[in-house]
Amino acid sequence: MTRDLAAMEHREYDLLVIGGGILGCAVARDAAGRGLRVALVEKEDFAYGTTSRSTRLIHGGLRYLELYDFGLVHEGLHEREVLLRTAPHLVRGLPFVTPVYAGDRWRPGMVRAGMVLYDLLSLGKSLPSHRMLSPAQVRELEPGLRSEGLLGGALYYDGQVEFPERLCLASILGATRRGADVANYAAARSLLREGRQVVGAVVEDRLSGKEHRLRARVVLNAAGPWADEVARLADPRARPVLRRTKGIHLVVPAFTRHAVVLLARRDGRVFFAVPWAGRTLVGTTDTDYECSPDLVRAEPEEVAYLVEETRRVFPQANLGQIQHAMAGVRALVRSRRAAESAVSRKHRVLDHAGDGAPGLISLFGGKITGARAIAAEAVDVAAHRLGVRRASTTTREPYFGGEVPPERLRPEVSARAAALGLESDQAEALVALYGTAAGEVLALAEAEPELARRLTPDRPEILAQVHYAVHTEMARTSADFLWRRTGIGYAPDHGLSALPAVSQAMGRLLGWSVEEQQRDLRRADPS
Ligand SMILES: Cc1cc2nc3c(=O)[nH]c(=O)nc-3n(C[C@H](O)[C@H](O)[C@H](O)COP(=O)(O)OP(=O)(O)OC[C@H]3O[C@@H](n4cnc5c(N)ncnc54)[C@H](O)[C@@H]3O)c2cc1C
Known part of the structure; x- marks a missing residue:
């Protein structure tokens, strides 16, 4: 990949993507695959933002069943299959154990119903279906789990992308091999306008300090938790669309054989202990976050919450040796629901033509799991603006590097x-x-x-x-x-x-x- 912002200044693009997280990269891949002339700028490095701070699961999201978000779960499970097939080097199936304890918010009957529904929503899947477990079977699979109060559990399968950073790269490499121009360390500082029409962006090359004016017929804001800030480049008085919440993870020496679904006793939240890179990734939390996503970090009380809740069910886990504590910011579309974890993970594609900024489209929310489908939807909106009728090809097309399993x-x-x-x-x-x-x-x-x-x-x-x-x-x-x-x-x-x-x-x-x-x-x- 060549990084040449000066050359990009002399080209006329169909689509300029702002943001090189999983969604921006997926948009670039989809649009380049449809033959559009694409540019993408990322203010740091690809996947620097929320994408590299996630739980790294490719899932429908068992817990979203509780929110009756069946559409979201079904879409996630469909995308899980697409990713297992098209990015087989990066995405794999992962067994999950869900233990149920006396006093938990989830009763065994509820877990069984959830598992059946999860299987029904993923009919035709390549991963095995669930199996209910006795307490002895749970302990056989996960000997580190506390035995007192254990009522049983379930074994089911979901997906894991151990390294979503490379899924971003696979998208971006796929896009550049189809003619897209991309640059990291390139921050969009303002939008170019002709009258009300948005016709590109002024981009600062953060390595040289120079400014470049990149011209495009459509600008697509895929700035994740920074998306409100980018939208305000068009209208400084624009009301925020996002509710930002923070989630942290800990990396500790391995203490599980499978991914384990845990319920926090303090607030009933679901969190995970996931085998990852030879260790265990524990997380996450979900609390409102008002500051800049650039400043996010794990606070001692958040670390203590995860340690305490994990130790309750894994008394022998070596949680004193925290190797990493990572924090990230979710970009959720605002809703009236009060609790952070009750806010839907559904995304929104907004064409700003109605807000007096034709030529600008913003993508708010969306998970790693659904990024491909969300990108296809966003590029449909952009293609409509551009008068292009070609459809997305990414459901079947292998990711860069995924051509052979x-x-x-x-x-x-x-x-x-x-x-x-x-x-x-x-x-x-x-x-x-x-x-x-x-x-x-x-x-x-x-x-x-x-x-x-x-x-x-x-x-x-x-x-x-x-x-x-x-x-x-x-x-x-x-x-x-x-x-x-x-x-x-x-x-x-x-x-x-x-x-x-x-x-x-x-x-x-x-x-x-x-x-x-x-x-x-x-x-x-x-x-
Ligand atoms: C704790 C946590 C756990 C999660 N777990 C999962 C999970 O297990 N599975 C799952 O599917 N999803 C998960 N998610 C959600 C998922 O990580 C995010 O929804 C997804 O990564 C968002 O991708 P994005 O591209 O929109 O944002 P980001 O990855 O944040 O990318 C946006 C990019 O835009 C760049 N940018 C911002 N402003 C500018 C500008 N002016 N110019 C140029 N570039 C700019 C930023 O630097 C950033 O790199 C989790 C999220 C969190 C916080």
């Missing part, structure tokens, strides 16, 4: 990796991150065997991945590489053991000065 890819990748002296864990890691594009990474090491070197002895990643991230995936800082191109940043040492090798290689490839190199190292070191 991992089980069919493994033999070839393993053989090529072994020829380079790589071990089996390294071949597996390449397949899981890149899918079919693992071949592109290996080709770099085949051309220059020095690039087959591990970045650090205790990790599978190799130097070729840094080169690939810079040349093909637009990584511009070590933090981009550690946190959003690979998951090295989520290692217990926050990727610090790999940082010197990564920063040095990136500095060489991007021609950094000594000061730039030092800034990069400081930025990637959370301590």
Whole structure:
């Protein structure tokens, strides 16, 4: 991918997307697939926002059944199937255990009814149906669960995207290979107008400090929890559409074998303990949030809430050793419902023609699970404005890297990796991150065997991945590489053991000065 805002200034686009989270990237992929001339700008790095701070589930959302949001659940379950089929390297089925305890808000009969409904809403699915469990069966599956008061439970299946950051990249790479132009570290600061018509945006290149005027027939605001701010660039008095709520997660040493659905005793909320990257991801919370999404962080009382509620059911879990505490901001469409967790997760596509800003379309709300379908709906609205009649093709089209399923890819990748002296864990890691594009990474090491070197002895990643991230995936800082191109940043040492090798290689490839190199190292070191 080439990052060239100066060249973008000289082009006339059909669609300029503001925001490179899962939704903006999905919009770019869908629109480029329909033959539109697409540009996308992201003020930080792709997936920097809410997308990288989620529970990483691809699900209908069992708990939305309680809100009678059957349409939302059905759509989520349909999208789960689409993702399992079209992004098989990134999305997989995951077994969930739901224990039921005496005194819980959910009684065994309620759980059974919910499970039956969940199965009915996903008829024809590829994942297995649910099974009700006795207390002994629950404990057999999850021996760490407290046995006192355990009434039974259920086993069911949902999806997990271990690395949604790479689902964003898969969309954006798919879009650029169909002609889209994209830039990270490019912030839309104001909108270009001709009369009332929105005809593009003034974009600040945050790496060079220069401003660029990008022209497009339609501008699509996909700025997630920042979407009200972007909409206010058209009308400073626009009323907020979003209710923003905060959710946090903890990464701790592994203490479950399956994903486990838990009910907090304090407020009856549902939260999860999910196997993730060899550890357990615990979350989430849901509280109103008024500040800038750029400043969001996990507060001690939120951490204490998750620790206390988890310890109640997993008394032996090692929750004293919190490796990461992440916080993110949900963008929910405002409704009259009072409680944060009762607000619908339904999205809204708003054409601002009715508010005096024709040419601007905003996308509010929406989950990772539904991003593809929501993007198709938003591009339909944009295509209508543009007078284009081509329909979305993304239901069937594989994501970039998802053209061949991992089980069919493994033999070839393993053989090529072994020829380079790589071990089996390294071949597996390449397949899981890149899918079919693992071949592109290996080709770099085949051309220059020095690039087959591990970045650090205790990790599978190799130097070729840094080169690939810079040349093909637009990584511009070590933090981009550690946190959003690979998951090295989520290692217990926050990727610090790999940082010197990564920063040095990136500095060489991007021609950094000594000061730039030092800034990069400081930025990637959370301590
Ligand atoms: C705690 C939590 C748990 C969740 N768990 C799940 C889950 O398990 N499954 C699921 O499906 N969903 C989940 N979600 C919801 C899901 O994460 C979000 O709905 C989704 O990631 C939103 O994507 P987005 O692209 O709209 O927003 P974002 O990912 O926030 O992307 C918006 C982007 O716009 C950029 N931007 C903002 N302003 C500008 C500007 N002026 N110029 C250029 N760029 C700009 C930002 O930098 C940002 O990267 C969860 C959310 C939270 C908070």
